[in-house]
Amino acid sequence: MERIEKLKILKPVNMLQNVITSRYWSPRIRGGIPYFHRAYDFAPQGRHILHKQDVVASVLSRVLKIDYEPNGFGVYTKHQAIDFPDLIFYNAHLEEDSVCVKAGDVVDAKQIVAKMGHTGNSRSRWIGGDPTHLHQEFRWMVDRGNYVKLDAALYYQDFNWLGAFRV
Numbered sequence: 001m002e003r004i005e006k007l008k009i010l011k012p013v014n015m016l017q018n019v020i021t022s023r024y025w026s027p028r029i030r031g032g033i034p035y036f037h038r039a040y041d042f043a044p045q046g047r048h049i050l051h052k053q054d055v056v057a058s059v060l061s062r063v064l065k066i067d068y069e070p071n072g073f074g075v076y077t078k079h080q081a082i083d084f085p086d087l088i089f090y091n092a093h094l095e096e097d098s099v100c101v102k103a104g105d106v107v108d109a110k111q112i113v114a115k116m117g118h119t120g121n122s123r124s125r126w127i128g129g130d131p132t133h134l135h136q137e138f139r140w141m142v143d144r145g146n147y148v149k150l151d152a153a154l155y156y157q158d159f160n161w162l163g164a165f166r167v
């Protein structure tokens with residue numbers, strides 16, 4: 001098994017057409033309860049909102065599950081990294097019927113798995129805004145189903161705190 005320090009995560013979307021709209025530890029309120037967003041959100045910008053955005057696998061991984069959570073992730077893919085089996089990640093709010101892999105498949109980093117959508121509890125931070133975005137969440141499985149959510153900024157390639165990403 002590789003060491004987690006060596007983990008490199010690819011951008012899950014084309015960063016010429018998308019930007020990060022919410023980061024790890026962004027404060028949120030839902031139903032009057034404050035909480036932190038412990039994931040990264042990506043959404044298309046400018047004229048690119050007109051195009052359905054491809055979502056690619058961030059690392060070589062096995063697709064564990066494709067499912068639908070109407071009040072949560074919506075349509076999502078759940079992956080287990082091949083070289084880091086304790087690492088699980090989710091791509092959420094995918095477009096309905098857009099998932100082009102199946103449970104059990106091993107997908108390469110950069111392989112297209114679905115299209116970005118707005119299923120589940122996907123919503124815009126702006127009233128009337130387009131709710132389409134990708135929510136990508138990484139979990140480090142500790143044991144017996146316990147996990148910690150990782151800040152992927154530690155692992156995303158070409159991350160920088162000002163511009164979020166170089167392209």
Ligand SMILES: [Zn+2]
Pocket residue numbers: 022037039040041134135136
């Ligand atoms: Zn999110």
